[in-house]
Each structure stands twice: as C-alpha cells, then as structure tokens.
Amino acid sequence: MYSRAYKSVVSVPPLLWVAAFLLLPYALMFAHSLWAVREGIIVHHWNLNNYKTLFTNPVYLEVLSRTLRIAASVTICSILLGYPLAYYLAFHAGTRKELLYQLVIVPLWVSYLVRGYAWKTILGSDGVLNGFLQYLHLTHEPVGFFLYSPFAVVLMLTHIYTPFVFLPIYAALEHIPRPLLEASQDLGAGSLQTFWRVILPLSMPGLLAGATFAFVLSLGDFLAPLLVGGPSGTMIANVVQSLFGAAFDWPLGAAISVGILVITISLLFLS
Amino acid sequence: MSANSTSRRAPLLALYAVFVFAFIYSPIVVLVLYSFNRDGVGGFPPRHFTLNWYTQLFADSSIWDSVLNSLMVAAGSVALSLTLGLLAALALDRADFPGKALFRRLVLLPLILPGIITGLSLLMFAVFAGVQLRLLTVFWGHGTALISVATTELFAGLQKLDRAQEEASLDLGATPWQTFWRITLPNLKLSLIAAALLIFTLSMDEIAVTFFLIGRDNTLPLEIWARLRLGITPEINAISTLIFAVSVALIVIWYRLRARSLGDRSQEFLEQLGETS
Numbered sequence: 001m002y003s004r005a006y007k008s009v010v011s012v013p014p015l016l017w018v019a020a021f022l023l024l025p026y027a028l029m030f031a032h033s034l035w036a037v038r039e040g041i042i043v044h045h046w047n048l049n050n051y052k053t054l055f056t057n058p059v060y061l062e063v064l065s066r067t068l069r070i071a072a073s074v075t076i077c078s079i080l081l082g083y084p085l086a087y088y089l090a091f092h093a094g095t096r097k098e099l100l101y102q103l104v105i106v107p108l109w110v111s112y113l114v115r116g117y118a119w120k121t122i123l124g125s126d127g128v129l130n131g132f133l134q135y136l137h138l139t140h141e142p143v144g145f146f147l148y149s150p151f152a153v154v155l156m157l158t159h160i161y162t163p164f165v166f167l168p169i170y171a172a173l174e175h176i177p178r179p180l181l182e183a184s185q186d187l188g189a190g191s192l193q194t195f196w197r198v199i200l201p202l203s204m205p206g207l208l209a210g211a212t213f214a215f216v217l218s219l220g221d222f223l224a225p226l227l228v229g230g231p232s233g234t235m236i237a238n239v240v241q242s243l244f245g246a247a248f249d250w251p252l253g254a255a256i257s258v259g260i261l262v263i264t265i266s267l268l269f270l271s
Numbered sequence: 272m273s274a275n276s277t278s279r280r281a282p283l284l285a286l287y288a289v290f291v292f293a294f295i296y297s298p299i300v301v302l303v304l305y306s307f308n309r310d311g312v313g314g315f316p317p318r319h320f321t322l323n324w325y326t327q328l329f330a331d332s333s334i335w336d337s338v339l340n341s342l343m344v345a346a347g348s349v350a351l352s353l354t355l356g357l358l359a360a361l362a363l364d365r366a367d368f369p370g371k372a373l374f375r376r377l378v379l380l381p382l383i384l385p386g387i388i389t390g391l392s393l394l395m396f397a398v399f400a401g402v403q404l405r406l407l408t409v410f411w412g413h414g415t416a417l418i419s420v421a422t423t424e425l426f427a428g429l430q431k432l433d434r435a436q437e438e439a440s441l442d443l444g445a446t447p448w449q450t451f452w453r454i455t456l457p458n459l460k461l462s463l464i465a466a467a468l469l470i471f472t473l474s475m476d477e478i479a480v481t482f483f484l485i486g487r488d489n490t491l492p493l494e495i496w497a498r499l500r501l502g503i504t505p506e507i508n509a510i511s512t513l514i515f516a517v518s519v520a521l522i523v524i525w526y527r528l529r530a531r532s533l534g535d536r537s538q539e540f541l542e543q544l545g546e547t548s
Contacts, residue, residue, distance in 0.1 A: 001438060002365050006447050011362035014355045014418070015370075018377055021415045025392035026380070028399060081291045088288040092281045100288075107295050109518040111476045113492050114511040118298035121305065121312045121503055128301050131315030162295065220385020223478060227499070237387045244391060244483075254395075257388050264384055 029261075032254035042250055050255035060239065060256070067236040070153055071218040075165075077158040078214045079207065082165035087199075090173035101170070108163050116227040119156045123147040123228065148230025156228050157218045164217075165210035172206025173199070212271040216264050236260065299515065306508035313503075324505040334510060337494035344410045344490055345474040349467050351414030356421020356466065357459075363422070364429040379423070381416035386479025389416055394483040405486035412484045413474045420473065421466045428462025461528075468525055472518065 036045050054060055085104070093100050107115070122128045123146035130142040146152060176199060184194040222237035229235070236256060243253030305312045309319035328334060359378055363371070381389045393412045394404075402408060436458070440450040456463075478492040485493055491514075495507055 001441065003447060007362070007366035007368075010358045011366045011368050014359035014362060014378075015368070015374060017355055017415070018359075018374060018418070021393070021396070021411070022377055022380065025389075025396035028395045029388070029392045032395060081294065084284060084287050085291045088281070088284045092284060093288075103292065104295070106519065106522065107299065109472060109522055110299060110515055111492065111511070111518075113476070113478055113495055114302065114514060115298055117495070117499060117503075117507060117511065118302040120499070121508075122298060122301055124313065124503070126313045128305070128313060128315055131313060135315045159294065159298065162291070216383070217385060220387055222387050237385065240387060240391070244394075250395070253391070257391060260385060261388055268383060 029254050029257055032251050033258045035251045035254075037249050037251055040248065050252045053252060054255050054259060060236075063234060063239055064236050064259075066150065066234075067219060070150055070157070070233075070235060071215050073154045074157040074161060074218040075211050075215045077154065078161045078165040079169075079211060081158065081162045082210065083169055083207065085162075086166050086170035086173055089170060090176075104163050104166055104170075112160060112223070115160060116156055116224060119152065119159065120147065120228055123152055123155075147228055148233065150229065150233045152228040152230075153224045153233045153235070156224050157214075157221060161214040161217065165214050168206040168209040168213075169203055170206070172203040176202045208271045212267055216267055219263065220260050302508055303512045303515065306505060306512045308505065311503075311505050312508060324509040328506050328509045328513075331506065333489075334491070334494060334506075337489045337491045340406055340488050341475050341491040344406060344413055345471045347410040348413035348417055348474040349470050351410070352417040352421045352470055353463065353467060355414075356418045357425050357463075359418060359422045360425035360429055363426055379419050381480075382419035382423070386477075387483075390480040390483035393480065397484065403486065404484055406488050406490075408484045408486065409481050409490060412480045413477055416477075416480055417470045417473060420470055424462050424466035424469065425459060428459050432458055464528060465525070468521060472521065475514075 032042070033050055034046050034048070036043055036047060036049065038045075089097055089100055089104075120127075124130070125142040125144050125147065127147070129146060130139070133139045133143065180198055180202075181194060184198050185191075189197065220237050221235065222241050225233045225235045225238050237260070240253045240256050240260075243249045243256070304317055306324055307320050307322070308317035309321040309323065310317070359374075362368070363375060368374075390412070393408075393415070397404060397408055432455070436454050437450055440454050441447070445453070476492060477490075478496065481490055481493055482496075489497065491510075495510065498504065498507060
C-alpha cells in the first residue's frame with residue numbers, strides 16, 4: 001500500500017546517515033587495528049602485529065582476565081540481588097506491586113556519574129561508611145581498603161546494573177501462566193520443587209538477557225575503575241583509553257577495542 | 272488453596288527485598304543528605320543543616336554554563352535522533368531494501384556496545400575527516416548513537432498501530448503526506464514522547480561517548496568529572512540532588528501524560544474525509 005516514493009523517502013536518509021556515521025567509524029576502528037605507529041605517526045601499513053601483542057603480552061592478558069572476573073562478579077551479584085526481588089514482586093507483593101516496580105525503575109533515571117560519585121563519598125577513608133563504623137565503635141581507625149579496589153568497582157557496577165537485570169527477569173516471571181504453578185502444586189510438588197522445575201526454567205530467557213546485559217556493559221566500562229577502582233581495579237577499557245591518550249598507540253588500542261567488540265557480539269549471539 | 276499459595280506471606284523474601292531496596296537507595300539518600308551537611312561530605316552522622324553548598328552552586332557560573340551546553344546538546348540530539356529514528360522505524364516497518372537485516376543490527380550497535388567503542392570510533396572518524404572537536408561533535412555523536420533508542424521505541428509503536436486507519440485515509444483520497452501528518456504521527460504521539468524523554472535523559476547523562484568527542488566546552492557530566500579529579504566537594508552533592516529532583520519530576524510528568532487519555536484526532540480526520548468524499 002505504500003508507494004515506491006514513500007519507501008525511498010523513509011529509508012534513504014537513515015540508511016545514508018547510519019552508513020556514513022556508524023558503519024564507516026566502526027570500519028575505521030577495524031582498519032586502525034591493522035595499522036601501525038612509527039615514530040609517533042600512524043602509518044597505513046597493514047599487519048597483524050597489534051593482535052599478536054594483545055595475545056602475547058602478559059600485561060594485557062592479566063588486565064583482560066581481571067576484567068572478565070569483575071564483569072562475572074557484577075553479573076552474579078546483580079542476579080543474586082535482582083532475581084529474588086523480581087520473584088518477590090511477581091508472586092508476593094500483592095497490591096504494592098506497581099509502586100515497588102516504579103521504585104526499582106526510578107534509580108535508572110539517576111545519572112551514572114552521580115551514583116558513582118555517591119559510592120566514592122561512601123567508601124572513602126574519611127567517607128560516610130567509615131564515619132558510620134566509627135560512630136558505632138565497630139572500628140577505631142578509618143578502613144582504607146573499601147575504596148580503590150576491584151571490590152569497589154564490583155559494588156558500584158552491581159548497584160548500577162541490578163535494576164537492569166531485574167527488569168527482564170520480572171517480565172519473564174510475570175509472563176509465567178499462573179495455572180502452571182497451581183498444576184505443579186496440585187500434582188504434589190513442593191514450593192522448592194516448583195521453583196526449580198517450573199519457575200526457574202521458564203524465567204531463564206529473562207535471566208539470560210539480564211545477565212548478558214550486565215556482563216557486556218561491565219566488560220567495557222572505563223569510568224567505574226577511574227572513579228573508585230584505583231590502580232588495582234584497572235580494567236581493559238582503561239588500557240584502551242590510555243592507548244588513545246598519553247600512550248598514543250591508536251592501532252593497538254583499536255585492536256583491543258575490536259577484541260571487546262568481538263566478545264560482546266558473540267555473547268549477544270549466544271544468548 | 273493453590274490460589275492463595277502463590278500470594279501467601281513470605282517474610283524472609285520480603286526482608287530480602289527490603290535489603291535490596293536499601294542497597295539501591297542508600298547511595299542516593301547519602302548523596303542528598305550530605306548536600307545539606309555543613310561539615311561537608313564524610314563523617315557520621317551529618318550534624319549541621321546548611322544551604323551553603325546550594326548558594327555556592329548557584330553562584331558557580333562554570334557549572335551553569337555546562338548545564339546550558341548539556342541542554343543544547345540534549346535538545347539537538349532529541350531532534351536529530353527522533354527524526355532519523357522515525358524514518359528508520361518507518362523503513363523497517365514498511366519498506367524492503369537491500370541490507371535491511373544489516374541495517375537493523377547496525378542501528379542498534381551503539382545501544383549494545385560499551386560506550387567507549389562507539390566513542391572512539393566516532394573520534395577516529397572526526398579526526399579522519401579533519402573535524403575540530405567541540406560541542407557540535409558531541410551533538411553529532413549523541414544524535415547518531417541515540418538513533419538506536421528512537422528506532423526501537425518508534426518501531427514498537429508502529430507495530431501496535433492500527434493499519435486500517437491508514438488504509439482508510441488513503442482510500443478516501445488523502446495523499447500519503449496528509450495521511451502521515453494526520454494519522455500516522457498522531458497515533459505515534461505516545462511513543463514519540465516516550466522516546467524524546469528517554470533520549471533527552473540519556474543525552475544529559477552521557478559520558479562515555481562525550482568523553483572522546485568533547486572540545487573546550489564541557490557538558491554537565493564532564494564538568495562534574497573534571498571537578499571530581501580535583502577532589503570531593505559538597506557542591507557536587509548539591510547539583511546531583513538537583514539533577515535527581517528534575518529526573519523524578521520528569522518521570523512524574525511522563526506518567527501523568529501516559530495516564531491522560533489522548534483524544535483520538537486521527538478518527539476525527541477520517542470522519543472529515545468521509546464527509547467530503
């Protein structure tokens with residue numbers, strides 16, 4: 001029912017824009033990863049050395065494995081917090097369900113940076129948590145290891161991604177037909193059995209979607225380590241950032257970025 | 272028995288839910304509380320109430336310059352990404368063209384990929400094209416990256432649309448252009464407002480892409496970032512509290528808008544057409 005002219009008017013502008021300003025930049029990133037730096041200048045000499053460095057230099061491999069560990073911890077913590085919350089809202093919250101749901105959504109609108117900053121003021125050695133612990137006489141000296149550690153990064157990212165993990169899980173739980181649960185109980189399954197055999201498998205797609213999201217976004221985060229991570233909390237994206245900054249090795253930085261991109265996209269395809 | 276067994280009390284689970292909410296909200300509460308604390312951020316409990324940090328904030332012109340910059344970038348990004356996103360959604364919904372599957376995935380990439388990758392790719396493009404980094408490049412980056420959000424929201428809106436209205440309009444002799452303005456667009460109003468609010472908020476808050484495309488003029492998040500490097504000041508608590516208040520106000524406005532029934536203008540237009548033809 002739509003004319004040829006209508007179809008071209010709606011498809012040509014976004015197609016051109018996306019080709020020029022998304023496809024081309026991403027392609028440029030890939031091209032850079034195959035170039036080299038000589039005497040501070042990027043030369044268009046096609047080679048695979050950047051990837052060789054990436055896979056053989058122990059420094060990069062160590063940072064990468066730390067990044068994967070942090071991202072995995074964030075994912076697990078977010079699920080441990082988000083799943084029971086979603087379960088409670090879906091099955092036990094009764095009339096307060098709508099209000100509680102909105103309460104989970106609101107923090108999503110609070111700036112990422114603002115929340116990171118809040119954690120910084122809480123965890124610092126003269127921060128709120130240390131003040132609180134000393135006020136309760138639980139400690140007498142400021143505890144130094146809260147801030148500037150991988151732990152702080154995991155805490156901050158878990159705080160940010162828990163609502164994101166909650167949302168798809170909650171949606172999945174809400175879609176489970178209630179008669180199925182009744183059938184399971186009527187046929188003699190206990191609550192725990194119903195959970196393991198019915199609820200958990202049926203909510204798995206939501207769980208996987210949330211987990212992938214948390215993992216992928218933590219994997220490429222460079223702001224949390226800068227805010228609360230310190231040197232021991234450095235992640236792979238910080239390496240990229242420094243290669244594009246002071247270290248000036250765009251080709252190597254681009255190769256690592258392509259690596260992050262490949263991990264991200266393959267995870268999205270898998271889930 | 273089974274009906275109330277699914278909604279029976281679960282005190283342990285309820286307690287855990289309270290704990291999760293406490294975890295989610297405690298940083299925000301701390302942030303707001305300490306913006307009124309005379310002795311600044313840190314220590315416990317906050318003892319003396321003051322509005323000094325807010326007075327200091329209101330006198331701080333570089334913060335307000337950055338707020339203005341952010342507002343300009345966000346408004347521009349809404350206009351750009353909403354226009355292109357609407358076209359893209361229409362194209363995905365109703366046109367077939369070579370590379371459609373690739374296009375659909377490509378548009379979504381900035382939403383899925385970590386911000387640093389999109390930010391750096393755009394930076395390389397800007398450098399390659401010899402463009403100087405300034406507020407305009409930030410607007411370009413936000414606008415382009417957020418087409419993903421606009422397309423997703425508007426495509427979902429189009430899928431729910433009653434196609435019969437458009438057919439009726441065309442059959443009754445309206446031009447495609449008239450049909451677009453009087454039927455398609457009014458019916459998409461809610462999705463358009465939702466997308467605009469979402470894009471505006473995301474742009475105001477964006478930092479990963481902005482980080483690489485910024486010139487000399489800071490957006491608000493980058494201004495805050497620059498100050499954080501110098502150390503913690505309660506002024507940041509004050510501005511953060513204000514941002515939080517504005518965000519909550521926006522959410523309330525959004526729910527009011529959604530709750531109010533939107534008069535069906537397109538139906539009126541169809542009736543008019545029916546009378547004249």
